[in-house]
Amino acid sequence: MGHEAESNTSTEGSQIQDSLYRDEEKMEESANVAYLLTLGILLGLGLRELNKKTKFPYSPMVLTCGLLIGLLQSSLGYLGESASILSHMHPHLIVYVFVPVLLFESAFNCDWYIFKYQIVNILLLAGPGVGWGAILLGIVFKLFLFYSDEDMNWYQAFTLGSVLSATDPVAVVALLKELGASSAFNHLIEGEALLNDGVAMVFFIFFNKLSKAAAGIGGGVTFGGVLLNFFRNSIVGPVLGVVVGFFGALWARRIVGDDVEVGWLTFIFTYLTFYWAEFCFFKTSGLLAVVSLGLFWSAFGKTKIRSESEHAVHTVWSFVQYFCDTTVFLLVGMIVGTEVIEERYIYTSDYFRMILFYFFMILCRYLMVISFWPLLKRYGYPMSQPELIVFVYGGLRGALGLTLSLMVGCDQDLPPRFRHLSVFFTAGMAALTNLVNGTTCKALVNYLNMIENPVIKKRVYKRYLTDMIVNQEDTIKELEGDEHFAMADWNHVKSLVGSQQFLQEVVQLENEIKQIQGGNMSRISYEGLADTDTFGEVRYRVLRILKGLYYSQFEHGQCDEDSVRLLVESSDVALDHTGSILNIWEQLFNSFTSFSSIKYFFKVKEWTFLGEYAQQYITKHLGFVYDVTTTFISCANEVLTLQEHMPMNKNAVRLIMDEIRTEINKAELYLGTLTDTFPEVIRAIQTKRASHTVLMHQRHHLEENQKNGLVDDKEFNQLKSNIDARLVQLENHVFDWQIPTFHSFAMEFPIFTGVPKEELDTIIKSTYEKRYQTDEIIYEKGMTCQNIYIVQKGNVIDEVGSHQIKKGLGSLLSYVNLIGDGKCMTTSRAASETVLHSLNLNVLKSLMQKSEAFEQKIYVNSIEYLIKLYESQAGPLGQMEQKRLNIFLRQKAQFKKFDVHSNVEFMFGGYIIKGEIQSCIQDESEGIERYNEYCYVPPRENDFNVIKPLICLVFDDAIDVIKQDRLEQFNLENHEEVIEQRFSRIDVQQKYQQQEL
Structure with missing residues (x-):
């Protein structure tokens, strides 16, 4: 009985294979396929090098290699067998696996400002333009190439016209960028190709359904159904992309220091968007949804990615885009090559018709563009006549059109002759446009003198x-x-x-x-050049520098993503008008909410339910305004320091820098008003920014220590996780808005750090509040100095020699008066309605005598004033930017005091605040060197003798300043x-x- 059961089981096993059974031959085929794709990428790398040396377009070369592999597969052995397997891959698989990546990467890396400005023209050409182009091409097939209804009916002709309307001008765009064509024109070509891929597929599905309905296949097509389908594909898909992009960006913002997670997040949401759109209940255009997702990330998502991860994400996407682009052209080439070998439905007359159709296709594209010419001139950037010709000529056909034609070829519901004609014409147009147009476009551009x-x-x-x-x-x-x-x-x-x-x-x-210039060239003058050209070029370079500085501030955590996006866009707007005077601040100012609405939220913040949300809105919005304004002022001031470094006409540079100064003054006036109106919020914002700066500095310091081997991986990961967690917490932290009492304010003031509480109480007891109106004098140079002031509200201008120093909330007026002889050394006036806390001068001088640390802080902070008051004696200190000077004095200078007859060494130089010294060694040519108060001492190897009690700074290192x-x-x-x-x-x-x- 048991033997019988075993026999039955054995018999059944011979008929039904075990569930764990795997065909070894299939495994070998899979390995060969992977091997062929790997060789394909290696071939692509070789062609990439050839492209660098010969400038021959990359995509046509890959497509040609794919065609050759498909045609010669019978003589390539097991590689040919692998090519045959890949050639029979379903074209839908190409669309589902490769096309979403290509579309997202292209949209993600576009310049959103230019794309947005060109959006009307792009939508015209990629929307109704594709439909009109499909109809024109269908008419060519029926009326000019004389294809009968047996070959293709009218609906099928329009279906093939839709397939051939999808452009892929990768080679042309790369060429135009290399030659220096305008970004606006490049984005018009690239944007049209980006959107018309999805739109072409929408029209392809529509006309394909009509052709099947006419043949009695499938359901009928109604007008209402057409409208519903068009709405679902053109509206629902893009909306889905925006929604997914929004949630993806929120997620990405919470990721700190994890490049892998951010990179994978963009990949996952790209494919999920495509599959949700195509296969879930949305049933819409997955291609348009992915394009919309990419554009959303280009506009808003990039700045949600932490600066330390952004470079890694772009690198990974560039890698994957190259892999997909190469693989798609190779696969499509092999598929088409295989189809040519097995072709039975293409006749000799079709080859002549294909060549004739090539010229008709270019003509139809020209008619399509001319049809919208009045609107194209009205919106976006104007297109010149040479650009129109290049735009028409550069409409190459590529991977998506070939894939769509293969989808037609796989559709068994369509007549065989039409299916083969679709693949034949699409492959022919891809080959001709890439090999002819793609390789001759550079000559056409040069002939038309299109590049200015x-x-x-x-x-x-x-x-x-x-x-x-x-x-x-x-x-x-x-x-x-x-x-x-x-x-x-x-x-x-x-x-x-x-x-x-x-x-x-x-x-x-x-x-x-x-x-x-007709042979009249001066080596060093700008004669013969219009002022507008020179000024425009200077503005162009200044604005480019500004954009770079904005991104640098963002990457170093000095401004947030919303701020850098607005600042960069303001520069983009100005770059469109380099022939006009710079007006950057107006562009920024118009983006801010008026004070009246903010004051409304200040009233609402006291309400029971809405108060918390009102407070969050005020903090967020004013933080944004403050962030934009201070970042602009900081970057614009840095541009001013580059004035002497620009190798251009100095008069022109000087005038443009005056325009920048005017913009800075407008921003500073606004910032003063902002600080005066909302001091409690500005205090909270400054606290948050200071905390963020410290955490980012800690992060960079930790990374540097790991790089130098001072921290091992375990310690690094533990400390880094702690810092990253604090950064996330900081973003959601709610700050106390209350104006602090002077006691708590003074306790936090940097110069009072470490002062004993009893001494601080003595200072506070002598304190009282004073108010000043705009332009009211607080004290004048030469008058008896009785008080020192701390700014509680408003702004103050300190006139220091020929310079003006602007002081705001929390500033002390003035350090230099504390080290003088009882007379005010500067003149100070209120720049706005100002509230000051007055501190008794004698009380502070008494504290200086008791606390050397407090005395040192006063003297070090006075240097900023002294080098401006005594410029002729400041030496290289006068050439240093204020920020670098402060860093140098705090990190590379020692505060010293010496009695008479002491010896002091200034190996790296120093600065005398009080007293006098003379050289111990007499120079035969110059005599004895003497230096007294408020004077820079250059580096000397010999010692100096103190002849008056000395208070000075001794430098520990050479001054890091660009010499004259x-x-x-x-x-x-x-x-x-x-x-x-x-x-x-x-x-x-x-x-x-x-x-x-």
């Missing part, structure tokens, strides 16, 4: 090149004296670093400038004649050496 390259840009570029050649020669001369390079062949070095090529490029630029000779080297405009003379000598010398060789 004004003389001013050539001059600036020539100056950079000239300075680089001189700098290169200086570096070579410096290395020639280094014993570690004593055996180097310096002629060969100059050849390897490209010195001669740089020289030839400079000469070529000179000839081009002469040609443009280095500034002059940067100042190419005023010193270009010297640079040109040196350049000429280098040119002659290298030509002579070349002749000798």
